[in-house]
Amino acid sequence: MTGLVDRYGRVHRDLRISVTDRCSLRCTYCMPEQGVPWLPRDTMLTTEEVVRLAGVAVSLGIEEIRLTGGEPLLRRDLVDVVAGLAALDPAPEISMTTNGVGLDKTAAALRDAGLTRVNVSIDTLRRERFLELAKRDRIRDTLAGIEAAAAAGLVPVKLNTVLMRGVNDDEAVDLLAFALEHDYQLRFIEQMPLDAQHAWDRSQMITGEEILERLRTAYELTPLPDEARGSAPAELFLVDGGPATVGVIASVTMPFCGTCDRVRLTADGMIRNCLFATGETDLRTPLRSGASDAELADLFRESIGAKLPGHGINEPGFLQPPRPMSRIGG
Numbered sequence: 001m002t003g004l005v006d007r008y009g010r011v012h013r014d015l016r017i018s019v020t021d022r023c024s025l026r027c028t029y030c031m032p033e034q035g036v037p038w039l040p041r042d043t044m045l046t047t048e049e050v051v052r053l054a055g056v057a058v059s060l061g062i063e064e065i066r067l068t069g070g071e072p073l074l075r076r077d078l079v080d081v082v083a084g085l086a087a088l089d090p091a092p093e094i095s096m097t098t099n100g101v102g103l104d105k106t107a108a109a110l111r112d113a114g115l116t117r118v119n120v121s122i123d124t125l126r127r128e129r130f131l132e133l134a135k136r137d138r139i140r141d142t143l144a145g146i147e148a149a150a151a152a153g154l155v156p157v158k159l160n161t162v163l164m165r166g167v168n169d170d171e172a173v174d175l176l177a178f179a180l181e182h183d184y185q186l187r188f189i190e191q192m193p194l195d196a197q198h199a200w201d202r203s204q205m206i207t208g209e210e211i212l213e214r215l216r217t218a219y220e221l222t223p224l225p226d227e228a229r230g231s232a233p234a235e236l237f238l239v240d241g242g243p244a245t246v247g248v249i250a251s252v253t254m255p256f257c258g259t260c261d262r263v264r265l266t267a268d269g270m271i272r273n274c275l276f277a278t279g280e281t282d283l284r285t286p287l288r289s290g291a292s293d294a295e296l297a298d299l300f301r302e303s304i305g306a307k308l309p310g311h312g313i314n315e316p317g318f319l320q321p322p323r324p325m326s327r328i329g330g
């Protein structure tokens with residue numbers, strides 16, 4: 001079967017699956033405090049459906065599967081999802097991006113089911129600030145989740161931080177010190193226009209350059225060569241000569257779309273060929289109407305065939321996609 005190659009020669013090997021749109025937090029750059037209307041239950045893919053579609057993707061050359069959301073840990077049968085994906089042939093590498101709340105209770109079971117590593121999002125180390133940023137007093141849970149992931153061997157544990165001007169941008173150095181102390185790999189992310197409120201404001205975004213400026217007040221940073229980056233969103237820097245690194249994901253000011261190898265499947269069964277795609281390909285309806293694997297594979301290929309060269313955020317006339325981050329899976 002031919003793989004998922006787009007018009008620009010980009011080969012897709014990474015499938016990001018949103019297993020739920022529900023979330024335990026309300027990060028201000030993602031959704032409003034009152035949340036967003038959740039997807040109706042009957043539109044959400046069952047474990048069997050997720051595994052079947054992932055199997056089709058694997059037959060098309062997908063090698064890595066990332067579980068995301070919403071908050072993936074809110075999916076009650078998450079361990080079954082992981083086990084089902086791990087049983088695919090050839091077996092993909094399975095990782096997860098999470099806010100860490102509840103991970104202390106499930107890390108070992110997820111590892112035993114076949115999860116190999118996790119990325120945990122944490123934007124501050126201060127309790128009051130966490131509450132202000134995520135609208136929930138759960139910093140202890142997130143920290144316990146990070147610790148449990150490392151203890152369970154879900155390594156490397158990567159941390160994701162979105163810096164916001166006047167909100168947590170004074171914590172860049174503290175967060176890196178914390179990561180270095182515990183051997184976690186920290187990455188700073190530029191805020192993207194994907195929030196449900198459509199309140200993104202370029203002037204509030206801390207750019208990759210600004211992130212580096214703040215870190216260089218305390219650390220010497222040396223960029224790793226471009227070849228080492230491959231299709232990863234994070235540009236890595238050695239900290240004080242290494243071996244520890246820090247990453248910068250500058251999606252807005254330094255887009256990495258030219259090497260994109262990602263395709264997404266939403267919790268309600270839509271393929272998205274880009275985070276910023278304004279259109280989607282419905283897999284759920286054909287799946288539930290008896291489509292064959294070959295027919296589903298054609299839909300994957302069609303979606304990738306229509307993929308645009310980049311996100312267009314910096315072009316005039318850019319329109320934020322109607323589907324917010326929490327329903328896409330970052």
Ligand SMILES: Nc1nc2c(ncn2[C@@H]2O[C@H](COP(=O)(O)OP(=O)(O)OP(=O)(O)O)[C@@H](O)[C@H]2O)c(=O)[nH]1
Nearest residue numbers: 097119158160189232233234249251260262275330
């Ligand atoms: N623009 C853009 N941002 C992305 C893409 N993939 C991930 N991100 C963003 O990068 C940040 C970190 O994402 P993660 O889920 O940790 O994924 P990752 O950085 O690819 O993970 P690793 O493979 O572990 O390095 C999040 O804010 C994502 O939304 C992408 O394809 N395009």
Ligand SMILES: C[S@@+](CC[C@H](N)C(=O)[O-])C[C@H]1O[C@@H](n2cnc3c(N)ncnc32)[C@H](O)[C@@H]1O
Nearest residue numbers: 029030069070071097098099121160191192330
């Ligand atoms: C949408 S979340 C889903 C998984 C999980 N709930 C979490 O927070 O890790 C995935 C990643 O996207 C990031 N993210 C969410 N909204 C963002 C935005 N507007 N710009 C940049 N990154 C964002 C989060 O910080 C997180 O690292």
Ligand code: SF4
Nearest residue numbers: 023025027030070099
């Ligand atoms: S970024 Fe993740 S944890 Fe925060 S509200 Fe969005 S989905 Fe939830």
Ligand code: SF4
Nearest residue numbers: 256257260274275311
């Ligand atoms: S914005 Fe779209 S094209 Fe660019 S890297 Fe992300 S998913 Fe790929």
